[in-house]
Amino acid sequence: MELTSTEENYLKAIYHLSDGGKKSVSTNDIAAEMKTKAASVSDMLRKLGEKEVIEYRKYYGLQITESGKRFALQTIRKHRLWEVFLVEKLNFAWDEVHEVAEQLEHIHSPLLVQRLDAYLNYPKFDPHGDPIPDEFGDVRARPRVQLNEMDVDQTGQIVAVKDSSAAFLRYLDKVGAYIGARIKVLDKVEFDGSLEILVDQKKTLFMSKDVSCNILVLQS
Amino acid sequence: MELTSTEENYLKAIYHLSDGGKKSVSTNDIAAEMKTKAASVSDMLRKLGEKEVIEYRKYYGLQITESGKRFALQTIRKHRLWEVFLVEKLNFAWDEVHEVAEQLEHIHSPLLVQRLDAYLNYPKFDPHGDPIPDEFGDVRARPRVQLNEMDVDQTGQIVAVKDSSAAFLRYLDKVGAYIGARIKVLDKVEFDGSLEILVDQKKTLFMSKDVSCNILVLQS
DNA sequence: AAATATATTTAGCTATATCTAAATTAATTT
DNA sequence: AAATTAATTTAGATATAGCTAAATATATTT
Incomplete structure (x- = not known):
């Protein structure tokens, strides 16, 4: 199954807001994060529920599924690898990378991600110091x-x-x-x-x- | 003005089919190239006409405008630069690059294109030997x-x-x-x-x- | 426990991009 | 020149992603 860019962005927001599935997230929180309205979020939650990347019971709340976590981590991985590429290879300043990485993270090609990772020498952290999940979604966080x-x-x-x-x-x-x-x-x-x-x-x-x-x- | 990815793809197809604006292109030709139906093409031509990247008179035909050529060449430039990157830096085989470049060409960031060009040492031709337009849209074709x-x-x-x-x-x-x-x-x-x-x-x-x-x- | 306030969802609308089927225009035959 | 064929456009659907306004469910006061 493939997710659209929009679905990937919602899932990433849910993953971050819930701190990797630990905390609960409200419709309004997501709306604020995505700069959209609660009504749009409701629609999207229903859809993400159908695709089984979250478990969603209306008025009750949601829970990101294992499958959802894998998708979110894959997107985060791509975002951060591209940030490393932009800073280390293309001499972007670390405050210029976010917007472009936000677009690049939605390119679908497993081969591209694998080759980019190797080309950058399997970096463990992005230019902001955030950890880059490996291809299995494993993250080595530094205590900070x-x-x-x-x-x-x-x-x-x-x-x-x-x-x-x-x-x-x-x-x-x-x-x-x-x-x-x-x-x-x-x-x-x-x-x-x-x-x-x-x-x-x-x-x-x-x-x-x-x-x-x-x-x-x-x-x- | 910005074009959507779909509009960029249509414009690129029109540019190629018309051989850079020299030959005339039919709705059906575009439909075949884009693997869609003539009805969808009609809709899009009206829209591209409104955005003034083509001059469109219904039932008569179309003409790509100067503005349209610039947009098309910019997309072609990005596509070919990414192909060079994939082959030279990420060791893609030349038959693996097209699909990924097709996605990467729609990333919007003038800075990215400029930096990528410099990083690749201002290549004049892509891995298939096709010329890469410069930032002003100028192409140096080789006689062949x-x-x-x-x-x-x-x-x-x-x-x-x-x-x-x-x-x-x-x-x-x-x-x-x-x-x-x-x-x-x-x-x-x-x-x-x-x-x-x-x-x-x-x-x-x-x-x-x-x-x-x-x-x-x-x-x- | 009822009233009020807040959060969330549903209903109905807009815009893009697609489709099929019908209508219309242009081109070709006879 | 009329009839036929081909090309093109319009009309009316569907699906995604967004919106506002109204309805409904949950939470908080009083």
């Missing part, structure tokens, strides 16, 4: 904490961001807080939760809590 | 003849094929008549038009007229 939860003097490496809007990514690029940067918390202001950070042992940086809670760090 | 039109003792290089069905391409691969192969006509049988060919100065090959008239050669 939000930057704002770290204490003074603790160190680590930026491995991912929560907000991947172009505006946020541009800001990070500007201040030099890229994925892979080694950081140390120099000071923490109790009043507003803002931080003073040392980046790559040379540059100090002041950061609001709004920013720091969107940065994920692998502690060391 | 059908293999069956060559005389005994003439030499040249295979630069393109007319029939690019998977079956034909597989056959060529098997007998070693790849794009770029240097050939010499050793003998020509008047009776059935079949040929004896020397490939790369070592391998001789017998070839029916049906095959040879689908192979294009740059004479030397």
Whole structure:
């Protein structure tokens, strides 16, 4: 069975919102995420239920099925592999890749995915630090904490961001807080939760809590 | 203005069937090429007319406009660049690329096309020997003849094929008549038009007229 | 427990892209 | 020039994906 691009996008949203099937998701949540209306979501849920990628009981809620998880992970895998390709091979900035990867992820060709993966040397993480599921859907997540939860003097490496809007990514690029940067918390202001950070042992940086809670760090 | 994938496909078909706007094309020709019905084509022609990529007078015929040519060439450019990518970077065989390129050509991102072009080192021809239009739509075609039109003792290089069905391409691969192969006509049988060919100065090959008239050669 | 508020679904509409069958126009025969 | 044939278009369906407005079910107050 094949899914349309729209169905793939809904399923991906459901997968993310439910945190991989753990949490429950409401029709309204999906509508907000997909920037559409609840009525349209209801229609789509019925269809996804018929295709058995979710289990759907109206007014009750939904549950992503094993089959649905495989489809979602396959789409996520393709999205992230293309992001690696765009950044590493075509020199895209990491804040320019999302929109294009959003289109490329819907290309249907198992051979293409397999060859792209090999060409990129089987990457485990995308340019935002998010893990790339392997062909069986297995994910090796790195344990990571939000930057704002770290204490003074603790160190680590930026491995991912929560907000991947172009505006946020541009800001990070500007201040030099890229994925892979080694950081140390120099000071923490109790009043507003803002931080003073040392980046790559040379540059100090002041950061609001709004920013720091969107940065994920692998502690060391 | 943006075209849908379907509109892009129709326009590409019209461009090819009209030989770049030179010949006239009928509704039925388009229907055959697009594997659809004449009624659907009529609908689409009206729409393409409204978008001013063709000039359409019903029952009379159509004419591709300058704007339409630009759109068609842009799609052809993307298709052929992706084919180069698939063959050169992802090790696809030249008979495996078409279907995937058919999907990839509809990705909308001027930056992507520009970067891909640079990454591939501004190729002028695709793996089947067809010219790749530049970003302004300019094409540098190579003068070429059908293999069956060559005389005994003439030499040249295979630069393109007319029939690019998977079956034909597989056959060529098997007998070693790849794009770029240097050939010499050793003998020509008047009776059935079949040929004896020397490939790369070592391998001789017998070839029916049906095959040879689908192979294009740059004479030397 | 009834009333109110919120969430969700259904009904009915729009637009795209397809189809078949009928109608119309153009081209060809006789 | 009339009749026939072929090509093309229109009319009226279907399916997807979206919308608004109305209806219905669930949740929360009072």
